[in-house]
Structure formats: structure tokens, C-alpha cells
Amino acid sequence: MGKSSIVVVGSSNTDMVVVSDHLPGAGETVLGGRFFMNPGGKGANQAVAAARLGGTVTFIAKTGNDIFGKQSLQLLHAEGINTSYILVDNENPSGIALITVNRDGENCIVVASGSNAALSVSDLAALKEIIQRANTVLLQLEIPLSTVEFVAATAKAAGVKVILNPAPATHLPDQLLKNVDIITPNETEAEILTGIPIIDEVSATLAAEKLKGKGIKTVIITMGAQGALLLNDECCKIIPSISVKAVDTTAAGDVFNGALAVALSENNSISDAISFACKAAAISVTRLGAQASAPYEHEII
Numbered sequence: 251m252g253k254s255s256i257v258v259v260g261s262s263n264t265d266m267v268v269v270s271d272h273l274p275g276a277g278e279t280v281l282g283g284r285f286f287m288n289p290g291g292k293g294a295n296q297a298v299a300a301a302r303l304g305g306t307v308t309f310i311a312k313t314g315n316d317i318f319g320k321q322s323l324q325l326l327h328a329e330g331i332n333t334s335y336i337l338v339d340n341e342n343p344s345g346i347a348l349i350t351v352n353r354d355g356e357n358c359i360v361v362a363s364g365s366n367a368a369l370s371v372s373d374l375a376a377l378k379e380i381i382q383r384a385n386t387v388l389l390q391l392e393i394p395l396s397t398v399e400f401v402a403a404t405a406k407a408a409g410v411k412v413i414l415n416p417a418p419a420t421h422l423p424d425q426l427l428k429n430v431d432i433i434t435p436n437e438t439e440a441e442i443l444t445g446i447p448i449i450d451e452v453s454a455t456l457a458a459e460k461l462k463g464k465g466i467k468t469v470i471i472t473m474g475a476q477g478a479l480l481l482n483d484e485c486c487k488i489i490p491s492i493s494v495k496a497v498d499t500t501a502a503g504d505v506f507n508g509a510l511a512v513a514l515s516e517n518n519s520i521s522d523a524i525s526f527a528c529k530a531a532a533i534s535v536t537r538l539g540a541q542a543s544a545p546y547e548h549e550i551i
Contacts, residue, residue: 255306256511257384259374259401260293261366261392262311262326262336263345264318265500265540273350273358282350289325290347290540291366292390292417295501299508299544300388301329303530305515308332308384310377311393312369314344319365325541335377339365345392355496355535361392361418369393371400382408385515388507390415395426402429411514415507416443427464432514434507435461436472454479455486470524472506472531474499478524489521491528494536501540506531508544526550 270282289298297309309331313319315338322344327333345364351357374381374397381387387405389398389412398414405412406429414430416422419439427433437448446457448471458469458481471479477490509530513523529550537543 255308255384256300256386256388256515257308257310257381258293258297258300258388259310259381259393259397260296260388260390261291261345261363262289262294262309262313262319262322263291263347263361263366263392264288264322265290265347265349267349267351267500267539269351269538271353273352273356280350286539288539288542289322290501291345292392292415292504294322294326295504295540295544296388296390296415296508296511297326297331298329298541299501299505299530300512301331302544302546303509303512303550304547305508305512308335308380310335310374310380312337312339312365312373314338314342314365315340316344318344318346335380337369337373339368342368349500351498351500351538355498357498357500359500363392366393369397371396373397374400374404378404381405382410384410386411386413386511388413388415388511390417390507391420392418395420395422399423399426399429402426405429413507413511413514415503417503419443424464427461427466430466432468432470432510433461433466434470434472434503434510436474436503440471448473451479451488455481458486468520470510472503477528478506480520480524482520489524489528492532494532496535498538498543499535501543502531502535504540505534505544
């Protein structure tokens, strides 16, 4: 594994998606349209996005010993991802997500974590060397927080760049944030992390400054169609996205993070890396599905 490699540690799910006119309210039954199944999970989505964009990717995860787990493994392997360190859990089923998407591309999601919740510190302790040899480690929050903390601390101590996509949003310990080089919340996640509601560039900047105050060198707040706000020691600016008609926003954040990791592992500047990631995410929202929506390198070029 070369130093330009990306190690993604995170979740693998199977997404079961129904497209409907509108999202159901409490107690409401909606007759939906199309149903399809898609490989998903934030970790797997980010690994696939990075691999399709030319990254050298190793994925560390845990799946159940069931049809969903076996299928995920096959599909990830077919994307050119190193799947040697995906562990099989004989106790718990593979993770699944139930997703409803409305005609505007908005979604609501319920996740049953299954084996993802069993990816433990002891599992990762046995794979320490893989983390230490990476160029970049990419993390999300669909696996136990203790595991995320262990990976971030291990990577940081070895001088490996740590990117944390704090999704699904939750309050995070300061000790974890100190070991993160780049954090990439969306507006909702940034509000949960800082208590600052994000309504415009000014409030986004305040939230970014609060996160930077926790010891994170680079804060990137993704703001959908507006692009992304970058705050680091050198600058604070919005890097614009390109305008597209959104069909399904399900994995836009995951595509952004996978693309960002690739661009940075190829020694692009942070501004150029964010611009590349915004383009990749913009393409992804014009398509249905999670991993299925991740673009290839030639499409961005």
C-alpha cells in the first residue's frame, strides 16, 4: 500500500429505497412508486466514490454473514477497492437502511446498524498497521464512537491525515476533535456540533470558527447548492458548487468526502480539492441511489 493510499473506516449497508410523491407523516401510509435496492452505508459510499475517482482505497468495515454482506463484499471488490480487511460478523446481521425519496429528491432514512455497531476497538487494534501506512484516513459516525476515536488517534500519531465526516450528527468529545485534521459537516451537523443555527455565510463562519477553536486545522461546511465554506489559517471563503437539477440527494455528502480525500491524496490545494468535491457531489444528486450515483473521474474532467 503506497503513501498515496486512502483508508476508509466505516459502515456498509444495503439501502432499500422507495420513490414516492411525498414523504409520509406520522401514521400515514403512502402508495409509493419504484422500489430498488442499492448498496449503501456512509463508509462504503465514500470508499466507492474515492475508488471511482481514481483513489487507491482500502475499506475497513464489518458485515453480517448473510446475503446482504456477501453481496456488498462482491460489489466493493468489483469497484477495485481492497476488501481484505472487511470483517465478517457471525452474530449480527448486515446493516440495512430504509429510504423514502420524494419527487424533489428530498429523503428520509431509518438505519438498522447490525454488524456496523460491532466494529470494535479490538478489531481495529489488529489492523493498526494498515491505518499507520495510509496517506489519508476517512471516517464517519455509523460505527461506534470509541472505534472512530481509536482510529483517529492511531492515524494522528503516525502523521496520517484524518478527515472526519461527522454524520449522522452527534455531539463529539474534544479529544476526538483534536485528532482530526479536516472536518466536513453539513449545515445541520455543524449546528448540532456548535449550537449555532446556520442560515447564511456569516453564521456558517461563526460555526466554523467554533470548530476550529477545538483544534481542527481545516473546517469545511458543506452547504448544498451554495457550495462549501472553507476555514483554515490562510482563509475563510465559500467555494461555489455548480447548478444542477437535484433528483436524489442521498449520498451527496459521501461523494463529496470521497472526492475530497482523492484530491488531497494527489497533493491538490485544499481549495482545488473542495472545488473538485463540489463538482462530484453535484453530479451525484442528478442520479438516484447512493453508490450508484457516484461519478467517475472522466465525468468531472
